[in-house]
Amino acid sequence: MPRVPRTRAGRRRAVQAAMLLCVLALLPSTWMFTAADGRLRTTADAPRTDVAVVFGAGLWQGEPSPYLARRLDAAAELYRAGRIEVVLVTGDNSREEYDEPDAMRVYLTEHGVPDGRIVSDYAGFDTWDSCVRARKIFGVDRAVLISQGFHIRRAVALCREAGVEAYGVGVRDRHDGTWYYGATRELFAAGKASIDALFEPDPQFLGPEEPGVERALAAAR
Numbered sequence: 001m002p003r004v005p006r007t008r009a010g011r012r013r014a015v016q017a018a019m020l021l022c023v024l025a026l027l028p029s030t031w032m033f034t035a036a037d038g039r040l041r042t043t044a045d046a047p048r049t050d051v052a053v054v055f056g057a058g059l060w061q062g063e064p065s066p067y068l069a070r071r072l073d074a075a076a077e078l079y080r081a082g083r084i085e086v087v088l089v090t091g092d093n094s095r096e097e098y099d100e101p102d103a104m105r106v107y108l109t110e111h112g113v114p115d116g117r118i119v120s121d122y123a124g125f126d127t128w129d130s131c132v133r134a135r136k137i138f139g140v141d142r143a144v145l146i147s148q149g150f151h152i153r154r155a156v157a158l159c160r161e162a163g164v165e166a167y168g169v170g171v172r173d174r175h176d177g178t179w180y181y182g183a184t185r186e187l188f189a190a191g192k193a194s195i196d197a198l199f200e201p202d203p204q205f206l207g208p209e210e211p212g213v214e215r216a217l218a219a220a221r
Contacts, residue, residue: 032154032193032194039156043081046169047144048082049143052078052084053134053143055130058100059099062103064103070172071147074171075146076108076112078146079117086213086216088120089118091121101121104120116219117220121134123205128196136206139209145168147169149172151170152169153168154193
């Protein structure tokens with residue numbers, strides 16, 4: 001157990017050190033909120049863009065989790081409203097029995113988005129990887145990002161750092177245990193996000209450029 005300083009000067013230094021640690025801990029979140037400031041929208045007022053990016057959020061028995069389904073519902077709503085042309089679904093397919101992008105594609109087609117307007121990124125293992133791959137692999141330079149409210153600021157901040165002019169739609173969910181877990185996790189994820197933005201590491205898997213988005217847009221026009 002740390003010893004309490006005996007002198008007034010020692011106690012003052014301890015308080016100053018604690019305050020400094022608090023400030024440093026809050027810097028990543030402050031950067032994240034600043035980077036996303038003025039770029040959050042709803043499905044009703046999202047800017048018209050060619051591409052929407054939907055981030056994976058887990059599967060339940062091979063189908064989108066309720067949180068992921070909400071994101072996909074928002075993408076389908078934007079498509080039906082004519083605000084987007086193509087949906088880029090990005091998620092984890094690191095093992096054969098777990099395939100987020102294909103499950104997302106099936107859900108979207110069942111909710112009115114044509115299969116030819118959906119492009120899959122099978123190596124979106126985290127938010128930074130998804131943003132970098134959207135820009136470098138799929139050639140996306142402007143997009144509406146779709147995620148839960150507690151995650152959308154980080155997504156916008158990282159995609160902007162990756163070179164994507166990004167706007168975010170944060171879908172609403174009831175504040176259950178999963179929501180509070182996600183919101184708490186963001187406090188720690190902000191630190192990793194700031195490191196990714198600072199050092200700009202390559203994604204876990206980069207690979208060659210893919211023309212999927214370009215082809216889908218050409219077909220749409």
